[in-house]
Amino acid sequence: MSILVNNRTKVLVQGLSGSQGKFHAQKMKEYGTNIVAGVVPGKGGTEVDGTPVFDTVEEAIRKTGANASIVYVPPAYAADAVMESIDANLDLCVCITEGIPVRDMINVKRLMKTSASRTMLIGPNCPGVITPGECKMGIMPGEIHTPGTVGIISKSGTLTYEAVKQVSAFGYGQSTCIGIGGDPIVGLKYIDLLEMFQFDAQTECVVLIGEIGGQAEVKAGEWIKQHFSKPVVSFIAGQTAPRNKRMGHAGAIVSGGDDTAAAKMKALEECGVHVVQSPADIGKRVKEVLGK
Amino acid sequence: MYLHEFQAKGLLRNYGVPVPDGGVASTASDALRVAKELKGDAWVIKAQVHAGGRGKAGGVKVVKAFDQVYDEATRMLGMKIVTKQTGPEGKVVRRILIEKATQINQEIYLSFLVDRDSEQHMVIASSEGGVEIEEVARDNPAAVIKAQVNPVTGMGLFLGRKIAKAIGLDSSLLTRFADVANKLYQCFVDHDGMMLEINPLVVTSDGEIICLDAKMSVDDNALFRHPKIEEMKDYGELEPQEVRASIFDLSYVSMDGNIGCMVNGAGLAMATMDIIKFNGGEPANFLDVGGGADVNKVREAFKIILTDPKVKVIFVNIFGGIVRCDLIAQGVLKASEEVPSDRHIVVRLDGTNVQEGRRILEEGAAKSGLNIVTGDTMADAAEKAVQLAAADQPAKKRSAAKSA
Numbered sequence: 001m002s003i004l005v006n007n008r009t010k011v012l013v014q015g016l017s018g019s020q021g022k023f024h025a026q027k028m029k030e031y032g033t034n035i036v037a038g039v040v041p042g043k044g045g046t047e048v049d050g051t052p053v054f055d056t057v058e059e060a061i062r063k064t065g066a067n068a069s070i071v072y073v074p075p076a077y078a079a080d081a082v083m084e085s086i087d088a089n090l091d092l093c094v095c096i097t098e099g100i101p102v103r104d105m106i107n108v109k110r111l112m113k114t115s116a117s118r119t120m121l122i123g124p125n126c127p128g129v130i131t132p133g134e135c136k137m138g139i140m141p142g143e144i145h146t147p148g149t150v151g152i153i154s155k156s157g158t159l160t161y162e163a164v165k166q167v168s169a170f171g172y173g174q175s176t177c178i179g180i181g182g183d184p185i186v187g188l189k190y191i192d193l194l195e196m197f198q199f200d201a202q203t204e205c206v207v208l209i210g211e212i213g214g215q216a217e218v219k220a221g222e223w224i225k226q227h228f229s230k231p232v233v234s235f236i237a238g239q240t241a242p243r244n245k246r247m248g249h250a251g252a253i254v255s256g257g258d259d260t261a262a263a264k265m266k267a268l269e270e271c272g273v274h275v276v277q278s279p280a281d282i283g284k285r286v287k288e289v290l291g292k
Numbered sequence: 293m294y295l296h297e298f299q300a301k302g303l304l305r306n307y308g309v310p311v312p313d314g315g316v317a318s319t320a321s322d323a324l325r326v327a328k329e330l331k332g333d334a335w336v337i338k339a340q341v342h343a344g345g346r347g348k349a350g351g352v353k354v355v356k357a358f359d360q361v362y363d364e365a366t367r368m369l370g371m372k373i374v375t376k377q378t379g380p381e382g383k384v385v386r387r388i389l390i391e392k393a394t395q396i397n398q399e400i401y402l403s404f405l406v407d408r409d410s411e412q413h414m415v416i417a418s419s420e421g422g423v424e425i426e427e428v429a430r431d432n433p434a435a436v437i438k439a440q441v442n443p444v445t446g447m448g449l450f451l452g453r454k455i456a457k458a459i460g461l462d463s464s465l466l467t468r469f470a471d472v473a474n475k476l477y478q479c480f481v482d483h484d485g486m487m488l489e490i491n492p493l494v495v496t497s498d499g500e501i502i503c504l505d506a507k508m509s510v511d512d513n514a515l516f517r518h519p520k521i522e523e524m525k526d527y528g529e530l531e532p533q534e535v536r537a538s539i540f541d542l543s544y545v546s547m548d549g550n551i552g553c554m555v556n557g558a559g560l561a562m563a564t565m566d567i568i569k570f571n572g573g574e575p576a577n578f579l580d581v582g583g584g585a586d587v588n589k590v591r592e593a594f595k596i597i598l599t600d601p602k603v604k605v606i607f608v609n610i611f612g613g614i615v616r617c618d619l620i621a622q623g624v625l626k627a628s629e630e631v632p633s634d635r636h637i638v639v640r641l642d643g644t645n646v647q648e649g650r651r652i653l654e655e656g657a658a659k660s661g662l663n664i665v666t667g668d669t670m671a672d673a674a675e676k677a678v679q680l681a682a683a684d685q686p687a688k689k690r691s692a693a694k695s696a
Binding site (some may be wrong): 020075076098099100101102103105106107109110127139140141144154155156157158159160161162165182184185209211212214215216235237238239240241242243244245246247248249250251252256257261277278279280 | 377379406408409411412413426442443444481484486511512513514516517543545547555556557558559560561562563565566567568569570575578580583584611612613614642643644669670671674
């Protein structure tokens, strides 16, 4: 099982001819991801490292049967590229691009809410999604992952790698790891993914990595308490962050009293989530919880 | 990016939003000239610093004669405003805004922001203006009205009328309030605002609606389409390290501790600060070198930490994904050549090209005598960094560093 992506996922790359797109498409291929097409407006009919390039997403789907897209388009045009994928009704769109204006994302979400498209969006400003051994759609170092039973959901990139490494060090692999992105407005959120993990037989435990800003972690906690039957281990980054300062991610800013790390940790704990104070204890706590 | 009050009011004026007549001054004689040009018999002098609560800290004064304008401007320029938001070191007042005083009948609160839950813009309004909205929300939540704005239709006028009614405005003010609110929203959206707070929005004794204050922040990610706004950035409001970081497009936030941090990725950078604190230490900064860092960027990032006088120990925590460890190692060595330092550097490298990175660092350190201490894991490295900072002594020799 696993969620979102597997060995049947056929991926098209939006922005394949750019340096980021080209580099990571190669890395994904090396991992075994089935990259079937690139989309670069105006460059249809060409090839990049043996992958055929099309002018539009719609044409790429028609000619190759792609069912998922990954976006490496620069910030000024990235929201437009995402909307093209939504309009083409792909199953999944993963947007890696960092620096998309919030207003553009408001428009993307408005399109998703009012159109009949089934497209699920991951990101933007995220490392992507990986089902170890089957499909890597993203920029994460593939070699640190191993197939297994722990699902990981995170707003951060490198902190996710840290969690993967720790979980692996204690002998557990991962079912699927998803970076949902650190922007204020993103596609799939914690609860959407927890719902999927609930029904994924392979996943026995979920690691939820959050950070300061917004209420997404608190809402996830409430949902876990009501609906989620598997153990959840959580770390919230930004316990030492000052107020009103943007900590790297556009969404990581403490602006009230209820979006601090302490408030989120308390809320999650009250919902039965296993919260660790130190980011070095994620793997250890997973082992304690799974108890094998 | 935060705008000053006078900058935000300038934008609002362009949209036909009523704001008091006024002008900016950076000397007391300038202030006097502005007041004389404005005419009238009462003026408000307001410190232009990025800090809420400046009124309580002496940053807002009403004066009623030209000599008072001059004296008050003299007092305010150069003073330090200390509020909850500025921290104990405060912010120096470099500019003041002089405005004609307004006869106030009623004070209202009105703000616009990005609502993450509904994924739209949101309007917040209250009949209790002039005080902090968090206090109103706590003491009298019923007085706080919230409404989402559909991005396709915008506010229109109906939403403004609905809000006016909900906060109990007089019927005679409905149309005028809706017009002002709609113009505020347009200005907010057109400039990719993250927050626009008018507190207070006042009804004057003549029945006019005027924005007495304006606090605005703009989406940093959207500055590429607002070059004029980007030019308004006030580097005087930043710490020296923050100014350098902004030149090289690095995410940096200054903190009060003595352990300097260089990390890749915002989440890991926050977690690194957290684990320092968890072990009993204090971080000196947040620094994310970013995903696309090259040797030059890493060098500049490391130099920012090296030139920070409060830093006693440096903690480099890298999990290479896109960023390669060998590149980090080269950047660290180059920066150390330019800014020699005998401080301990605790390094934890993992991920892409980790072996190569470690080798470069070790060889470089052997040559230049850098005090490099390696940590195998994040926990191990954090413990070492905190211990070394607590020892409070610069390392003399490399052997001493190794035994630490």
